[in-house]
Amino acid sequence: MKRIGNILAAVLVLAGPAAAGTAGDGQKPVLELTLEQCQALALTDNTAVMNAGLDVSAAKYRKQEAVAEYFPKVSVNAIAFYAFDPLLELGITDIIGDSDFSQSLNDMLTGLASQYGFSPIYSTLKKGITANVSVMQPVFAGGRIITGNRMARLGVEAATLQEDIQLRTTAEEVESGYWRVVALEDKLACLEEVQVMLDTLYRDALSAADAGLALETDLLQVRLKLNEVKSGKVRLKNGLRLAKMDFLNSIGVQYNPYSTFSRDSIPYIDDIRLVDSLGALESPDRYYRNAEEVAASREETRLLDLSVESKRLEKKMAIGEALPQIAVGASYGYNNVLDKGSMNGLVFGIVQIPITDWGKTARKVQRLDSELQKADNDRLYLQRQIVLQTHKLWMDLTASWEQLQVSMENTDMAETLLAQMRDQYSAGMVPVSELLRVQTDAARAKSDLLDRQIAYRTALAAYLDKIE
Numbered sequence: 001m002k003r004i005g006n007i008l009a010a011v012l013v014l015a016g017p018a019a020a021g022t023a024g025d026g027q028k029p030v031l032e033l034t035l036e037q038c039q040a041l042a043l044t045d046n047t048a049v050m051n052a053g054l055d056v057s058a059a060k061y062r063k064q065e066a067v068a069e070y071f072p073k074v075s076v077n078a079i080a081f082y083a084f085d086p087l088l089e090l091g092i093t094d095i096i097g098d099s100d101f102s103q104s105l106n107d108m109l110t111g112l113a114s115q116y117g118f119s120p121i122y123s124t125l126k127k128g129i130t131a132n133v134s135v136m137q138p139v140f141a142g143g144r145i146i147t148g149n150r151m152a153r154l155g156v157e158a159a160t161l162q163e164d165i166q167l168r169t170t171a172e173e174v175e176s177g178y179w180r181v182v183a184l185e186d187k188l189a190c191l192e193e194v195q196v197m198l199d200t201l202y203r204d205a206l207s208a209a210d211a212g213l214a215l216e217t218d219l220l221q222v223r224l225k226l227n228e229v230k231s232g233k234v235r236l237k238n239g240l241r242l243a244k245m246d247f248l249n250s251i252g253v254q255y256n257p258y259s260t261f262s263r264d265s266i267p268y269i270d271d272i273r274l275v276d277s278l279g280a281l282e283s284p285d286r287y288y289r290n291a292e293e294v295a296a297s298r299e300e301t302r303l304l305d306l307s308v309e310s311k312r313l314e315k316k317m318a319i320g321e322a323l324p325q326i327a328v329g330a331s332y333g334y335n336n337v338l339d340k341g342s343m344n345g346l347v348f349g350i351v352q353i354p355i356t357d358w359g360k361t362a363r364k365v366q367r368l369d370s371e372l373q374k375a376d377n378d379r380l381y382l383q384r385q386i387v388l389q390t391h392k393l394w395m396d397l398t399a400s401w402e403q404l405q406v407s408m409e410n411t412d413m414a415e416t417l418l419a420q421m422r423d424q425y426s427a428g429m430v431p432v433s434e435l436l437r438v439q440t441d442a443a444r445a446k447s448d449l450l451d452r453q454i455a456y457r458t459a460l461a462a463y464l465d466k467i468e
Contacts, residue, residue, distance in 0.1 A: 031253070031272045035178050038251050038274075042174045045252030049170050052163040059152075059159035066152035069138070069145045077333075078131040087125035124338055132333020139327055142320030151313045158306050161299040172465045176458050177247040181274055183454040184240040187447055191233050194443050198226040205432060218432040225436050241269055248272065278453050281404070284397045284460065289467045291390040298386055298466065304379040311372040318368055322361040325352045393463045400456040407445070407452040414438075414445035 043049055092106040106120065113120040138145065202222045241257070248255050248269075256266045295301055332345030354361075421438045424430045 031267045032275045033253070033272065035175060035274075035276045038178055038247075039171045039174045041251040041253060042170050043167060046170050046250070048166050049163075052159075052166040056156070056159040056163050059155040063149070063152035063156050066145075066149040069141075069148060072135050072137040074133070074135050076131070076133050078129075080127075080129040082127040083125065085126070086123035088123065090122045091120060128337035130333065130335045130337060132331050132335075134329060134331040136327055136329040138325070140323075141325050142323030144317050144320040147313050147316045147320065151310060151317075154306050154310055154313070158303060158310075161303050161306075165299050168465055172461055174251060175461045177243075177250060178274060178276070179278070179454045179457050181240065181243050181247050182276065182278070183450050184236065184243055185274070186450050188233065188236050188240060190443060190446050190450070191229055191236060194439065195226065195229050195233070197439065198222060198229060201432070201435070202226060221433055221436060225440075244269055244272065278457060281453065281456055281460075284394075284401050284463075287397075287460070287463065287467070288394065291387050291394070294390045294467045295383060295386040300386055301383060304382055308372070308375045308379050311368065311375045315365060315368040315372060318361060318364045321364075322354060322358050326350070390466060393459070393466060397456075397459045397463045400452070400459040404449075404452040404456045407449045411442075411445045411449045414442040418442040 092109060093102050096102050096105075109120045202219070205218050205222050208218075245255065245257065253272070254266050255269045255272055257269050259268050259270070327350045328348070329350070330345065330347045332343070334341060334343055336342075418438050418441075421430060421435050425432065425435045
């Protein structure tokens with residue numbers, strides 16, 4: 001039901017461009033996307049997710065194949081033939097042997113045959129037809145039927161776990177890409193704020209220069225900084241477009257990369273907005289969970305257990321190849337081979353004991369024992385690695401939070417210093433170069449804060465993805 005809800009949300013999102021911009025009002029089509037909508041779109045259009053779903057379907061079909069081994073096998077067989085010469089010809093000498101008596105009897109029979117118009121040679125099997133329906137029911141197959149069904153059930157569970165992991169991984173990748181674009185948009189907004197401030201500063205410096213209260217070098221310094229900001233905006237806009245294109249490609253949303261080519265049904269790349277903001281970020285302490293408990297509940301841990309169980313069942317299958325196989329069956333049909341058609345039936349039993357394969361099967365079981373031990377060793381090692389990964393994710397999260405706190409403090413101090421520097425510049429106490437330097441430091445601090453916020457949000461998403 002959750003996946004159906006995601007698909008419905010994705011359909012509503014895809015219908016968004018037509019609803020957001022109307023063709024008759026002359027506005028460009030605008031598409032606004034939330035993080036939840038982007039994740040829903042990715043789950044319906046991502047190749048890896050679709051392939052994981054197909055793997056689950058294939059595993060279920062394989063399970064149905066294994067269940068069919070419990071039931072009787074029914075087959076219809078038919079054979080028809082026609083020979084240029086009869087396949088069986090019998091004469092007197094063929095029956096009683098080649099002797100003087102048989103030769104005399106054959107000569108006499110040949111004379112009578114020519115006199116009375118019959119052949120002294122009996123011939124048959126020149127043509128024939130046979131058709132029957134047979135039923136074969138396996139009684140015992142060395143336990144391979146039961147074991148095969150257990151392996152098929154394990155395959156369904158493993159494929160389902162792989163699908164869950166892929167869904168989780170895709171959602172995490174979408175969230176990371178979403179916040180990357182949001183960060184670039186916020187940085188662009190910061191540069192626009194700086195540009196507004198520099199425009200105001202330039203006008204003030206120009207007025208002061210006209211009044212003889214400022215030097216021309218002050219104007220040049222402000223103009224140089226303003227051009228530097230404008231150049232940075234151009235580079236940042238280009239990077240933002242590329243990042244947005246890459247992100248939209250990953251979730252299957254169409255866009256128009258060129259503003260000069262208008263297509264009402266497809267929005268221009270700059271008119272597609274990611275509307276979610278970072279919001280308030282909470283301390284990682286409220287999210288903590290014991291690493292061993294997390295590792296035990298992970299899908300990856302269950303997959304490791306399934307790999308060991310699969311090797312055990314594979315060993316049972318190999319042992320079953322060396323055990324007797326018993327089956328019973330019945331057949332009924334029509335037979336017309338000896339120039340006389342008739343219906344007949346029979347029942348039968350089959351016992352097959354493989355003897356010459358015992359040595360080969362013994363070596364195979366020994367090989368599977370080694371592979372089973374190897375799978376068990378891998379399981380223990382990878383379980384420890386999963387615990388280690390959980391510890392690492394927590395350490396990354398806490399370190400990212402601490403760096404965020406430092407960046408927030410730096411930003412506050414930079415903003416305070418900038419406000420003081422503006423007052424001092426207005427009072428003529430500091431040169432414009434000093435104000436521009438502080439402004440640059442404040443912009444850099446704010447950009448670093450955005451990076452730290454995105455880094456913390458990404459680290460939190462990675463941690464939550466593993467513990468939920």
